[in-house]
Every structure is written in structure tokens, then in C-alpha cells.
Amino acid sequence: MSGVGANLSVDAAFAAARERYARRNPGSRVAYENAVKAFPGGSTRSVLYFDPFPLTMVRGIEAELQDIDGHTYVDFVGEYSAGLFGHSDPVIKAAVIEALETGTVMASPTPAEVRLAEAVKARFPSMEYLRFCNSGTEANLMAIVTAMAFTGRRKILVFREAYHGGVLAFATGGKQINVPFDYVLADYNQVDETVAVIRSCAADLAAVIVEPILGAGGNIPGTPEFLGALRAECNRSGAVLIFDEVKTSRCGAGGIQGMLGIVPDMTTLGKYIGGGLPTGVFGGRSDIMAQFDPHGAHPIKHSGTFNNNQCSMMAGYAALTKVFTPAKAEEFARACERERQSIDAELSAKDVPMRLTGQGSLWTIHFSDYPIRAPKDIPPISKKLGQLFHMEMLLHSILVAARGDIFISLPVTKEQMRKLHGAILLFADEYRPMIARALSV
Numbered sequence: 001m002s003g004v005g006a007n008l009s010v011d012a013a014f015a016a017a018r019e020r021y022a023r024r025n026p027g028s029r030v031a032y033e034n035a036v037k038a039f040p041g042g043s044t045r046s047v048l049y050f051d052p053f054p055l056t057m058v059r060g061i062e063a064e065l066q067d068i069d070g071h072t073y074v075d076f077v078g079e080y081s082a083g084l085f086g087h088s089d090p091v092i093k094a095a096v097i098e099a100l101e102t103g104t105v106m107a108s109p110t111p112a113e114v115r116l117a118e119a120v121k122a123r124f125p126s127m128e129y130l131r132f133c134n135s136g137t138e139a140n141l142m143a144i145v146t147a148m149a150f151t152g153r154r155k156i157l158v159f160r161e162a163y164h165g166g167v168l169a170f171a172t173g174g175k176q177i178n179v180p181f182d183y184v185l186a187d188y189n190q191v192d193e194t195v196a197v198i199r200s201c202a203a204d205l206a207a208v209i210v211e212p213i214l215g216a217g218g219n220i221p222g223t224p225e226f227l228g229a230l231r232a233e234c235n236r237s238g239a240v241l242i243f244d245e246v247k248t249s250r251c252g253a254g255g256i257q258g259m260l261g262i263v264p265d266m267t268t269l270g271k272y273i274g275g276g277l278p279t280g281v282f283g284g285r286s287d288i289m290a291q292f293d294p295h296g297a298h299p300i301k302h303s304g305t306f307n308n309n310q311c312s313m314m315a316g317y318a319a320l321t322k323v324f325t326p327a328k329a330e331e332f333a334r335a336c337e338r339e340r341q342s343i344d345a346e347l348s349a350k351d352v353p354m355r356l357t358g359q360g361s362l363w364t365i366h367f368s369d370y371p372i373r374a375p376k377d378i379p380p381i382s383k384k385l386g387q388l389f390h391m392e393m394l395l396h397s398i399l400v401a402a403r404g405d406i407f408i409s410l411p412v413t414k415e416q417m418r419k420l421h422g423a424i425l426l427f428a429d430e431y432r433p434m435i436a437r438a439l440s441v
């Protein structure tokens, strides 16, 4: 790091880091200038854009990525959790090759889709029936409309700062393109307020959709009391409780629902579930999902050309049964959680106002004097400090998400973990006075 950070303002430190970043990455700048000709603002995924321009990656191997300028990074973005298996898992590669060799677009049911469905059901018994789709966004859209059809109601309770997909985003900003459902909003982890909101519209409430760890809102774990209260209130009102475990399902063999023993009515999955290939899953109680049975009186139709794409189905099956087995999922979550707690404890011991929230392999860096238990606990300056942290990590050849998220993937080695650990503590040492000053304003 620069060695002068402590004396600068946050804005000056950020500007200086950005300048070093721009000088270090001329190839990515040129790639960005080319991309601008095709994409508005040079980006086809908003989450990947940051100023002055994002890095362009050209190759991945295990837990490393190489950019167009030839720098090698330890990848702690892990494709926002979809990259659980890293970039070159041989088992998944073999499954995809087998799929390519045996046919990928067959327009028929296949044994592969049933095998993957059985593997998912074995891990998530609350998904008595399920259906595949193409993404986490689609899985959540389908779960919501399924709940609306089942209950005959229209309102959907969502939590502020939650992200359930490109058209289901509830953070400040970015809501212009949300699907126009009849939303009711509440604050995450606020039990009394949420119970009151549910009771105020119980008769019209079709569903409550919640991520058991508020991911994009800062990897804030839902408390058992909060998630338990949602279960109880949905029982009372007849609303469908949807757990979006698109990301959190990796936090143990059976996701957070398995860990807490809270059984949702519906669950959505995505990201890593297709072995790193595009897939989404929605499913749940058999009486709710039976609406899709073509033999029913008024069956819901749900088609999708790529729902059972052979590459995704075969990669997903190999991933769940040979790589990320239930035992591996448990062991991995425990090992990652130990690391998170150890870094967080060292930050506390240094008395630097930085916190590493999250659970298992899903982490976020925040800047705060006090624990982060809800989005409202995150100080506004934390975001800017997070951007500086992001820049400094990139300058250290460590890839973290621009919003301060860190996702651990299976191939991360002990040495790579030590590198991350060391870089976080170095950042804390260098910028401690500046962070303390910024938080005190």
C-alpha cells in the first residue's frame, strides 16, 4: 500500500488509489474503451462496473484469474458465489465435455434433469417438487407468481436492501426496472416492525420473500428469531414463505434452512447449483408446486428452452454429488467461518473500526464502530471506505467485489487465504487513523 494513507482524506486516498490502478492497467482501459462501443457505459452487467474502468479478465485457473495486462489475482469474487468450484475443476469439466459429446439441446425430458432434481431434493427436503429455470432472478420471479397463483393474493413482502435479481432489487437506486408487483416493504432483522407489517396486510399477502443472509445488502445474517417470526406469521396469514437461498444454500449441506431447522414453503436456488453454468431452481411444498402438473384442472404452464439444458444439468449433478458433497459443504462452511471470525477478531484487537460480516464463505467488509446487525447499522461513509478497500485489494492482486463482498471458493489454498488475511490487516494498519476520522464526522 502507499504508506501515506493515514494523513489523507477518504476522497484524496481514493483518488490516489484510483490513479495507481489506472496506471497499472492500460490493457483493461483499452478493452473498456472498446466495450463502450457495444454496451452503454461499456458494461453488460451493472454489478461489474466501477470507476475508472473494470478489469478485463482473460483466463481463470483454480482460484486465480489473469487480466488482460498479465496480472494474476487471487479470485475472492468467485463470480458472486456462482464460482464456488473455481475456474478449472476437472470433475465439472468432464461432466460438461460428456454433455457436449452426448447432445445438449434435445427438446425432451432427460435422465440428467431427474438426477439433478433428486440430488437437490436430497439436500433440501422442503423442496418436495421443483422445477428448473435459467437464473436466480427467474427462480424468484417464478416462486413469486406461483405463490400468487396458489393464494389468489397480490401483495409481496420484501426487505429493504434485498436483492433477488435484476428486476427484483430493493436497495436504494436501481428500482426503476423492477417487476411491478404489489410490494410491501419492511426492514431486515426487525422482528416487531415486520410482524406488524405482515399483520396489517395479512389477508392480501401472497408471499414473504427473504434471503436468510441479506447478501447484497452487506452479508448480514438473519437472526433465528427474525426468520422464525417470518415462519410463524406466514403460518398465521397463509402467505407463502419463500427462502431465496440462491447464495446461502452453500452455507452448509442443506443451506440455512437445514442449519436453523426452519422449513420454508418455497425455496429458490441458483448460482453454484449448476456447477458454474446458468441454472435456477424453484420448488417447495407439493400442494403449491402441484399447480404445474399438466393433469390438474387448471395447470400453470411454465416453459423455458434452456430449463433442462444438458450442460447445466450434468455439471450441476457432478458438482453436487462429487465435488460439493454434503460433507464437503459442512466442512467448507466451518473452515471459512473460522477464517472470517479470526480476521474479524484481529480487526477488533487492533481497535480498528472494520467488521467482516457474513457467514461461512460469504463475507462483506464494513467500516463501523459497532456491530452490523441490520442495513441501518451501516454508516453512510462505509460505502466510500469500501471502495478504497476494493482499490487497494486490486492493487495487491486480490480480487474482491467493488461493494466489499468476499466470496471464498473451494480451490482457495491456505496460502491464498493468508494473503487475503494479511492484505486486510495491512489495510487496517495503514488507514486506521483515516477510518476513525471519517467515522467520527
Ligand SMILES: Cc1ncc(COP(=O)(O)O)c(C=O)c1O
Pocket: 080, 134, 135, 136, 137, 138, 140, 163, 164, 165, 166, 211, 215, 216, 244, 246, 247, 270, 271
Ligand atoms: C440472493 C440472490 N437472489 C437472486 C439472485 C439473482 O440471480 P441471477 O444473477 O442468477 O439472476 C442473486 C444474484 O446475485 C442473489 O444474490
